[in-house]
Amino acid sequence: MLATSSDFKGNAKRALKNAPLQDSMRGTRALFPAKRAAAVAGLPEFEQLRDIGRDIKNHTLANLDFYLETWERNVLNAGGHVHWASTAEDARKAVLDICKRVGARTVTKGKSMISEELAINDHLEAHGITPVETDLGEYILQIRNEPPSHIIAPATHLSRADWEESFRKIHTDLPADRVFAERKDIMTEARTLLREKFLAADVGITGANFLIAETGSSVIVTNEGNGDLTQTLPRVHIVLASIEKVVPTLEDATNMLRLLARSATGQDMSVYTTFSTGARRPGDLDGPEEYHVVVVDNGRSAMIGSEFQDMLRCIRCAACMNHCPVYQIVGGQSYGWVYPGPMGSVLTPMLIGVDQAGQLPNASTFCGKCESVCPVKIPLPKLMRHWREREFERHLQPIAARTNLAVWAWVAQRPSLYRFATRAAAKALALLGRSKGSLSYVPLAGGWTAGRDLPVPEGDTFFARYAKQQRGEA
Amino acid sequence: MSRDAIFGAIQRGLRRGPLPADQTLGLYARLNAHPRHLVPQRSNLPHPQQIELFLRNLEKEFATFTSVASNDDVPCAVADYIASQNLPADIIIAPHPELRAIPWFNRPLLQLREGRAEASDLVSVQHGYVGIAETGTLMLPAAPHRPTTLNLLCDTEIVVLRASRVVGPFEDAWDILRREREGMVYGNFLPRNVMFVTGPSRSADIESTLELGAHGPRRLHVVLIDDTTAG
Numbered sequence: 001m002l003a004t005s006s007d008f009k010g011n012a013k014r015a016l017k018n019a020p021l022q023d024s025m026r027g028t029r030a031l032f033p034a035k036r037a038a039a040v041a042g043l044p045e046f047e048q049l050r051d052i053g054r055d056i057k058n059h060t061l062a063n064l065d066f067y068l069e070t071w072e073r074n075v076l077n078a079g080g081h082v083h084w085a086s087t088a089e090d091a092r093k094a095v096l097d098i099c100k101r102v103g104a105r106t107v108t109k110g111k112s113m114i115s116e117e118l119a120i121n122d123h124l125e126a127h128g129i130t131p132v133e134t135d136l137g138e139y140i141l142q143i144r145n146e147p148p149s150h151i152i153a154p155a156t157h158l159s160r161a162d163w164e165e166s167f168r169k170i171h172t173d174l175p176a177d178r179v180f181a182e183r184k185d186i187m188t189e190a191r192t193l194l195r196e197k198f199l200a201a202d203v204g205i206t207g208a209n210f211l212i213a214e215t216g217s218s219v220i221v222t223n224e225g226n227g228d229l230t231q232t233l234p235r236v237h238i239v240l241a242s243i244e245k246v247v248p249t250l251e252d253a254t255n256m257l258r259l260l261a262r263s264a265t266g267q268d269m270s271v272y273t274t275f276s277t278g279a280r281r282p283g284d285l286d287g288p289e290e291y292h293v294v295v296v297d298n299g300r301s302a303m304i305g306s307e308f309q310d311m312l313r314c315i316r317c318a319a320c321m322n323h324c325p326v327y328q329i330v331g332g333q334s335y336g337w338v339y340p341g342p343m344g345s346v347l348t349p350m351l352i353g354v355d356q357a358g359q360l361p362n363a364s365t366f367c368g369k370c371e372s373v374c375p376v377k378i379p380l381p382k383l384m385r386h387w388r389e390r391e392f393e394r395h396l397q398p399i400a401a402r403t404n405l406a407v408w409a410w411v412a413q414r415p416s417l418y419r420f421a422t423r424a425a426a427k428a429l430a431l432l433g434r435s436k437g438s439l440s441y442v443p444l445a446g447g448w449t450a451g452r453d454l455p456v457p458e459g460d461t462f463f464a465r466y467a468k469q470q471r472g473e474a
Numbered sequence: 475m476s477r478d479a480i481f482g483a484i485q486r487g488l489r490r491g492p493l494p495a496d497q498t499l500g501l502y503a504r505l506n507a508h509p510r511h512l513v514p515q516r517s518n519l520p521h522p523q524q525i526e527l528f529l530r531n532l533e534k535e536f537a538t539f540t541s542v543a544s545n546d547d548v549p550c551a552v553a554d555y556i557a558s559q560n561l562p563a564d565i566i567i568a569p570h571p572e573l574r575a576i577p578w579f580n581r582p583l584l585q586l587r588e589g590r591a592e593a594s595d596l597v598s599v600q601h602g603y604v605g606i607a608e609t610g611t612l613m614l615p616a617a618p619h620r621p622t623t624l625n626l627l628c629d630t631e632i633v634v635l636r637a638s639r640v641v642g643p644f645e646d647a648w649d650i651l652r653r654e655r656e657g658m659v660y661g662n663f664l665p666r667n668v669m670f671v672t673g674p675s676r677s678a679d680i681e682s683t684l685e686l687g688a689h690g691p692r693r694l695h696v697v698l699i700d701d702t703t704a705g
Contacts, residue, residue, distance in 0.1 A: 028682040045514045052511045065484045066493055066501050078664075084477035136688060137679035155679055163680055183680045184687075191689055198689075199593055214505050215664045225626055225675040225690025232622050232667075243480060248501075249508040254644045258514070265678070268531075269609040272690065273670040280666060283618035285590040287666050297480045304487030 003352050005336035008359035012330040024157050025331055032322035035266025036373065043262065053259050054377045056252045057313035061304065067213040067246045068295070074216025078278030080291040087298055092123040094294045095205065095238060099129050102236050102290070104202035110220060110227030111135035112207025113151050113316060114240045114296060116338045117351065120205065131205075132197045134226040136190055143170050149332030151339065152264050152318045157331050160186070194226070204230035204288070208241035209315065210256060211293075214249040217277040218293060221260060221270045228272050237276070237288040242296045244312040250275075256315060259375035263317040299351050307386045311346050313376040318343075320370035320380060326363050335360060342370035342380040349387050358396050361387035419463055426457040510645050517608040517642030521702065524607040528640045531610025532696060535673030536686060539696040541637075549581035551697045552632055556584075556597060559693065561630055566591050570601035570619040573634060591623035598624040602635030602696070604647045611672045612696070613647045615665045625669055631691040636701045644670075 004011060015021055040046045060067050072082050083098075085091035099107060107124060109115065109131055121131040121142070133142040137155035141148055143166045148154030155163075163186045168176065171193065180186050206227050208218040218239045220227045231237045247253050253275075261267040280287035303309055321327040321341025332340035337357070339347050345360035361384035370380040391397055392405070411418050433439040433456035440453050448454070460468075485491055493501070517524060532539055540551040556563060567573055569588040578586055591598055601620050604613040612633055616622045625631060641647050655663045675690030686692060 024681075031682050043514055043516070045512055048512050049514075056511075062488065063493065063497075063501055064488070065481050066498060068481070068484075070505065084475075084480055086476040086479045090476050134689065135679070136677050140679075153679060153682065156682060158681075160681055183683055184685050186680055187677060187685050187688060191687070194689065195593065214508060217664055223675070224677045224679075224688035226688070228622070228626050228669065229689055232626060243484070248505060250648050251508050251510050251645060254648070255511045257644075267672075268535075269611055269670065269672040271535075271672050271675055273672075275664060275668040276666070277664040277668075278666060281616075281618075284616060284666060285618060285621040286623045287616060295480075297476070297483070301480055301483035301487060304484055305489060306487070309487075 003337040003348075003356055005348055005352065005357040005360055006355075008334060008336055008363055011334040011336055012363070015330045015334045020159060020162075021157055021331055024159055025328060028156055029328040032266070032318075036263060036319060036322070037266075039262040039266040039268060042268070043258070046259075046262065049255060049258050050375055050377055052255050053315075053375055054313060056247060056255060057376055060247055060252075061244065061309060061312055064243065064246070064304065067248055068243060071211050071213040071216055071246050074213070075278070075291075075293060076216075078216050078291075080216065080278045080293060083292060083294045085294055085296045085298070088118045088296070091118050091240070091294050091296045091298070092120060095120055095240070096123060096127055096129075098236065098238055098290075098292055099124065099203050100127070102202060104129055104236070106130045106132060106197065106201050107203045107205055108132050108134050108198055108201040108230045108234065109138070110204070110206035110222065110230040111138050111154070112205070112240055113148075113338060114207055114242055115205065116148060117298065118240070118296065120240070132194070132201070134194050134198065134224075134230055135222070136187065136224060136226075139190055139194065140166055143167075147333060147338070149340065150318060150321065151316055151341075151343075157333065198226075198229045198233050201230075201234045203236045203238060204232075204234040205238045205240060206231050208239050208245050208293075209260065210253050211241055211246040212248075212250060212253055212275065213246055215275070215277055217275045219253060219273065219275050221257070221273050223265070223267075223271045225272055228274055231274075231276060232287060235288060236290040237279075237292070239276070239291075239293040240296065241293055242298070243300055244314075260315055260317055263315075263319040263373065263375040303350060308346065308350060308383055310378050311343070311350070311383055313378055314343055314347070315376060316343075317375055319373040319375065320378075323369045323373050325365060325367060325369070330363075335363075342384070343378075346378075346380060346383040346387065349390075354387060354391055354394065355396055358387070358391040361385075361391070419461065422461045423464065426459075426461050429454075429456050430459070432456070513643045513645055514608065517606075519607075519642065521640070524642050525637055525640050525698075525702075528605050528607040528610055529698070531607065532673070533610075535610050536676070537610065537673045537694040537696060539698055541698045541700060543700055545576050545699060546580070548576045548634060548697055548699065549578050549584060552599065553581045553584055555632065555695050555697075559630065561597050564595075565597050565599055566595040566624060566628065567599040568601045568620050568624055572636075573599065573601055576634070590621040591627040593627060595628050597630045598628040598632065598691075600624045600631055600633045602633040602639065604650055605635050605640040605696075605698075606642075606644055606647050606670075607640055608643045609672055611644075611670050613651070614669045614671060615651060616667045616669070617665055622667060622669065625671060626690050628691055629687075630693040630695065631674075632695045632697060634697045634699065636699045638701050640698075 083094040149157040210219040279291040349357040438453040677688035
């Protein structure tokens with residue numbers, strides 16, 4: 001997938017003018033936060049579980065080599081296969097090699113963000129193998145050749161009319177005058193057509209929400225059941241998982257699961273949570289004959305020991321984007337690659353380079369909402385700030401931004417000048433806007449005032465007031 | 475070699491070589507003890523109330539249930555449910571000894587076939603391993619006598635569960651599985667898969683609006699056998 005993160009500003013501008021998109025975003029932006037709040041309110045221990053979740057992940061990362069080795073040994077004990085992939089290319093090759101060896105013609109897929117990251121579908125298609133996305137949201141995006149706009153609700157930007165139009169265009173075997181009276185009719189059509197794909201597929205590819213070191217298991221979480229059909233019916237099951245997905249024990253996974261669905265969709269549990277361990281056992285009547293896990297690094301090991309290590313705690317629940325005032329307005333596709341919202345603004349520069357994705361960590365007001373809802377307490381604003389520092393160090397910002405920052409820094413390091421300048425600015429603004437109490441245009445900040453008015457300062461600067469208060473005059 | 479490169483990079487990041495033996499022993503001890511974390515209090519109840527909580531949560535998640543007094547009442551409960559939903563009486567049933575002990579012949583109109591589900595099967599009867607009150611979740615580990623396809627392919631899944639097998643939190647369910655599969659080779663004590671099912675299949679992918687019946691069963695019905703009272 002070609003990243004357009006370097007044009008986040010342009011993407012965002014277009015998104016703001018895209019009326020249907022703005023309608024969709026308006027219709028849904030309040031839903032996820034309300035559902036999460038209700039689920040959290042129903043579990044008094046939730047805050048403590050977040051601390052425990054953070055600690056489990058930190059403990060695992062500090063001993064990641066041990067837990068990955070233990071996990072690998074237990075996969076092999078259970079008759080599974082492990083393929084290590086340093087790069088996206090290694091991972092694509094591992095998947096293709098398995099598919100070729102078993103003579104696969106069609107591959108069904110459960111929803112997997114790492115599969116998007118690795119662009120597995122394009123690679124399979126280029127080699128004559130047909131991938132079929134089976135998550136409803138991913139299915140329509142595949143039809144429309146669009147990237148996901150959300151990590152758990154990939155088609156959240158589309159309206160019912162978009163679904164109907166795409167289904168009529170692509171499902172040409174069905175009567176053209178059929179009626180979609182309800183959303184359910186759209187879903188039923190997809191269910192019927194995809195059922196045939198599930199039954200015909202030679203290989204099923206899923207992601208993994210967790211890997212369990214203790215048992216050598218991979219875990220997937222879905223509401224639709226598509227991931228389970230994908231990993232149960234074909235002869236071969238391939239799991240794509242990144243190295244940071246491992247947790248030590250079933251009890252550790254249980255704590256993470258108590259956080260995941262509540263943070264994501266506001267459910268106590270998703271409908272299907274499935275622990276898979278190896279291939280079909282003697283006597284089993286169903287299940288795949290081969291079980292493979294492709295373990296992907298693709299830049300993650302470089303985060304260990306760096307200021308970005310905390311990001312590896314992420315369990316991909318999407319709470320950060322659901323609560324982000326920027327995401328809620330511009331939508332996920334503006335971020336220009338696989339991972340949108342605050343978690344994407346931290347992860348994307350790591351995976352495709354800060355030169356490509358430097359605008360993303362700047363697309364934040366640092367309101368802190370993301371960190372406050374993160375189930376594993378990742379300090380997302382702090383990590384975005386680290387990226388801004390790196391971007392500055394590498395001279396990647398536009399000249400104007402650098403010059404302004406340099407001027408500001410020069411002034412800020414001279415307290416008397418700074419106080420004089422801010423006092424003068426406050427006075428000038430107060431004078432300019434004294435009639436209305438606000439300004440609809442400020443020189444050099446036209447972009448800012450295009451969307452809102454600037455309330456004029458009421459008198460002194462913060463410094464002056466603070467000094468006054470310290471003297472006991474306030 | 476990707477494997478060496480990945481482990482090398484991880485250890486470089488952690489600023490150490492392979493873990494020293496004493497630390498490794500500590501980590502093995504943690505794995506073997508697999509300690510519980512904080513367990514939510516909501517299901518910390520006497521068993522009868524755990525059963526009530528389980529049933530309440532089943533309904534919250536859009537599943538339905540019938541409570542019956544004994545094995546003898548199961549065929550009737552299944553037949554009534556099928557009739558109430560206008561479903562065919564052809565049933566694919568798990569080849570589980572506990573299900574075989576049910577007197578199905580009392581309801582000769584029920585057409586039972588044992589095995590895995592095929593695409594054409596509309597109604598399945600599955601053996602419930604454990605019910606988890608905390609969230610109204612069914613634990614369904616794969617086994618020769620508990621095929622996974624019964625949980626996935628049919629429009630309607632009926633799960634027969636004994637009330638004595640309802641527990642409070644997930645940790646208690648794992649304990650039962652660990653205990654009953656003791657003696658399996660270390661690392662392989664889990665069956666091929668363990669499915670946790672919480673209500674019927676659903677999706678909110680179309681305009682963030684919840685609809686039931688995405689890819690898995692459209693209906694989930696539990697027949698709960700009360701085997702907890704004496705006699």
